[in-house]
Amino acid sequence: MKYVRWARIALCCVIASLCLGSTGIAVTIDGPNEAAGSVARGANDFAFKLSAELIKTSGNDNFVCSPYSVWIPLAALVNATNEPAKLELLAALGAAGLGDEDINIAAARMLRSLTGGDSSQNPLKIASAIFIDQSVNLRQDFERVFADYYRGNAMNVDFGSPDAVVTVNQWASDHTDGLIPNIVKDFGSATAAAVANAIYFSDRWDWEFDPDETAEDAFFGPDGESTAFYMLREWIDLEYYEDERVQAMPLEFLQGGGMMIILPKDGDANALLASMTADYFTEINRSARGRPGKLLLPRFAIDGDIMQLTGALAALGVPLFNQVSAPLTGGLIEEDLPMWISSVSHKAVIELDELGTTAAAVTIMAMEGSAPFPDDEPLPPFEMICDKPFAFVLYSYTYDAGRQVLFTGVVNQP
Numbered sequence: 001m002k003y004v005r006w007a008r009i010a011l012c013c014v015i016a017s018l019c020l021g022s023t024g025i026a027v028t029i030d031g032p033n034e035a036a037g038s039v040a041r042g043a044n045d046f047a048f049k050l051s052a053e054l055i056k057t058s059g060n061d062n063f064v065c066s067p068y069s070v071w072i073p074l075a076a077l078v079n080a081t082n083e084p085a086k087l088e089l090l091a092a093l094g095a096a097g098l099g100d101e102d103i104n105i106a107a108a109r110m111l112r113s114l115t116g117g118d119s120s121q122n123p124l125k126i127a128s129a130i131f132i133d134q135s136v137n138l139r140q141d142f143e144r145v146f147a148d149y150y151r152g153n154a155m156n157v158d159f160g161s162p163d164a165v166v167t168v169n170q171w172a173s174d175h176t177d178g179l180i181p182n183i184v185k186d187f188g189s190a191t192a193a194a195v196a197n198a199i200y201f202s203d204r205w206d207w208e209f210d211p212d213e214t215a216e217d218a219f220f221g222p223d224g225e226s227t228a229f230y231m232l233r234e235w236i237d238l239e240y241y242e243d244e245r246v247q248a249m250p251l252e253f254l255q256g257g258g259m260m261i262i263l264p265k266d267g268d269a270n271a272l273l274a275s276m277t278a279d280y281f282t283e284i285n286r287s288a289r290g291r292p293g294k295l296l297l298p299r300f301a302i303d304g305d306i307m308q309l310t311g312a313l314a315a316l317g318v319p320l321f322n323q324v325s326a327p328l329t330g331g332l333i334e335e336d337l338p339m340w341i342s343s344v345s346h347k348a349v350i351e352l353d354e355l356g357t358t359a360a361a362v363t364i365m366a367m368e369g370s371a372p373f374p375d376d377e378p379l380p381p382f383e384m385i386c387d388k389p390f391a392f393v394l395y396s397y398t399y400d401a402g403r404q405v406l407f408t409g410v411v412n413q414p
Contacts, residue, residue, distance in 0.1 A: 035098055039106030042094015043071050044278035046316070052274040053312035060222040062302040063273075064348045066199055066361030070309065072128060073195045073365055074318065075107050076150045077341075080142050080331030085319040089327075092317035104149040111151060123203035123255040127175040128152040131168060131194045133159045136369070137334040138193075159191040168194060168364065176200045176360035179349050183306060183362045188342055192369035193332060196362070203253040204356035209233060209297075211354045219298060220267075228298035231354050238295065241288040246272065248284045249295055259357060260284065261297060301351040309344040309363075328367060337369030 047067035054065055074093055079100050081089050090096055095103050115122045130146060132138045134156050146152040155171075157164040165184050173181035175198035187194070209231040219228040241248040245265060252258040262284070264272040310321050320327055326338035333339065348361035 033105065033109065035102040036106035036109050039093075039095045039098065039103055040110060041278060042096075043068070043075075043110070044281065045094040046071050046092070048273075048276045048278060048281070049316055050309075050312060051276070053315055054307065054309075055270050055273050058270065062300070062304075063270075064302045064304045064350050064359075065307070065346060066348045066359075066363070069197045069199045069348075069361040069363045070313070070344070070346060072107065072126070072150065073197050073363060074313075074320075075103050076128070076146055076152065077195065077320065077328065077332075077365075078103055079145050080139070080328050081320065082327050082329060082331060085322075085325065085327035088317055088319040092313075092319070100145075104145060108149040123201060123253065124257070125175070125200045126151075127198045129171060129196050130154050131157045131159075131164070131196065132333070133157065133192045136192050136337070139332060139334055142332055159187045159194075160189070164191075168196065171196065172198055172362045172364075176362060177202070179358075179360040180347050180362045183345055183347055183364055187366055188368055190368040191342070191366050192337060192339065193367045195365045195367070198360075198362050200360045202356070202358040203255050203257075206252045206254045207233070208356070209354035214299070214354060217296075228300075230296040230298050232294070232296055234294040236292045237290040238293045239288045240291050240293055241284045246284075248288065249293075250285070250288060251297075253356065259352075261295070297352075299353045302349065304348045306345055306347045309346050310341070313344060323368075332367065333369070335369075339367055339369045342366050342368040 050067045050070060051065060055063055071093060074089065075095075078086060078089055078093070078095075086100075087096075090098060090103065093103070095106075111126060114124055115126055128146075128150055129152060130138065130143075132154055138154050143154050146154070155167070157167050164187055168184050169182050172183045173179075177200055179200070180198075213232040214229050215232075216227055216229050219226050239250050247263045247265070248260055250258045250260050260281075262272065262276075314321055319325075320341040323338070323340050326340045328339035328341070330336065331339075343364075343366045345364045345366075346361070348359070350357065350359040
């Protein structure tokens with residue numbers, strides 16, 4: 001596990017370089033902002049709702065995702081979404097009744113709070129980018145909002161070339177310290193843009209576990225008994241929460257923030273996460289109190305699979321996947337192409353041991369556009385009567401060859 005004591009964190013999601021720095025607006029948090037508070041609480045609601053959708057298909061496997069890495073690019077795309085899909089998207093993101101400016105300011109304030117003014121001196125790093133095909137032009141108003149509020153930048157690529165996959169994967173690797181190097185395998189032939197976000201986090205515990213006290217013992221999982229290496233924390237004043245459903249304990253990091261460990265009393269962690277809400281999470285945090293106690297926590301590492309999120313996000317009400325309504329038309333690029341999100345790829349990894357935690361996530365949202373038909377003069381009609389021998393060619397599409405020949409033949413006698 002790699003740690004950087006003086007602050008390192010990174011989160012990855014393909015959409016644009018999302019880091020409030022010299023390119024972002026000056027954001028000061030000099031007091032409460034009611035709309036921003038509502039958006040932030042809504043983002044937590046979204047986080048648990050998305051987790052509940054994704055945990056449905058994880059079975060007895062380990063599970064990790066970064067809902068924030070998914071939320072940020074969707075929040076930015078509010079600025080490119082047409083009515084009435086925009087209202088539906090805001091509701092899905094937990095910002096019903098608010099507008100573009102509200103969610104933009106809230107996102108900027110979140111980034112300022114999470115990473116500070118200089119994200120290089122923070123254990124959490126958040127980056128965003130939008131990759132634009134060389135055949136189209138990004139709307140200047142979206143590019144400005146994306147840079148000002150989301151710290152995002154724009155890069156031109158050729159989605160018809162395998163180089164686009166290399167470029168996006170390299171971006172993801174660069175912003176996750178190499179933990180997520182291959183999030184994308186290919187792009188569809190009609191891809192016009194891809195929005196990305198990356199998150200990387202690495203920090204030590206403010207109170208590290210003693211490796212000499214770590215011991216191997218049994219772990220009773222849903223698939224039966226196994227063994228794990230348990231780290232020990234024992235003290236007369238540990239923050240702790242308990243109710244009829246769970247036991248919970250926060251572990252704090254050296255540079256701020258922490259990890260809440262939540263143990264369900266019925267042993268069903270999937271069901272617990274699926275039922276978790278922002279309100280319940282807030283209650284756990286607010287009600288934890290110092291008391292004597294002991295924690296045995298196993299070391300673990302989860303290298304999550306690449307997940308396709310279109311189904312889960314559609315179930316949450318995100319309306320950006322409909323090719324017929326094409327809700328991003330006119331809002332993202334200058335050309336009048338019908339635009340929609342064609343795929344959402346997400347991968348997260350995490351490792352926890354006696355010293356601290358390292359985690360990373362990447363989200364890639366590919367957007368397709370249908371090219372308009374040219375206004376050429378109509379061609380004269382023709383007849384093709386295959387009443388004599390004819391040939392055929394069966395093909396599919398690849399990046400290297402376009403129409404790749406798979407079969408050829410001749411029909412002499414049908």
